[in-house]
Each structure stands twice: as C-alpha cells, then as structure tokens.
C-alpha cells in the first residue's frame with residue numbers, strides 16, 4: 001500500500017475520531033471538568049503528532065501532510081501526492 005493511501009486511511013480514522021469526539025472528549029469534560037478531558041486531549045494531540053512523525057517520505061523523511069515553502073513548512077490535514085521536498089511520487 002502506498003504512503004499516499006495509508007495517509008488517507010489515517011485521515012479517515014481522524015475524521016471518525018472527530019465525529020465521535022462528543023463521546024470521548026466532550027462528555028468527560030462536562031462530567032469531570034478539565035481533568036476528565038486530559039486523556040482525550042492527549043489522545044487527540046498524539047494523532048496530530050503521528051500524522052507528522054510516523055508518515056514519512058521514504059527518500060527524505062518529510063511528512064506527506066507538510067508542504068515546504070523555502071525554509072518554512074505548512075501542515076495540512078490532506079496528504080500530498082508527491083513529496084514537497086524531493087518530489088518523490090508517494091502514490092506508488
């Protein structure tokens with residue numbers, strides 16, 4: 001399976017989590033306050049970190065969720081078809 005397809009599957013999982021967040025994030029927040037929301041918030045932030053650090057271009061290591069513009073980088077929720085740094089095709 002290509003990195004591009006894996007990235008989209010991960011984004012589908014993220015969207016499922018986002019849709020169900022009233023149950024696993026906001027319901028504990030309403031019941032137990034900020035302490036109740038901390039595990040859900042950590043879980044959510046870990047998914048953002050996973051999108052940037054676990055999905056990497058096999059050539060240069062750049063995330064498909066990142067677009068490099070000069071010395072800056074922009075992160076976005078949709079994966080790129082080709083690497084923004086080395087132009088490697090991520091769909092193969």
Ligand SMILES: [Zn+2]
Pocket residue numbers: 057058059060061062083084085086087088
């Ligand atoms: Zn690359």
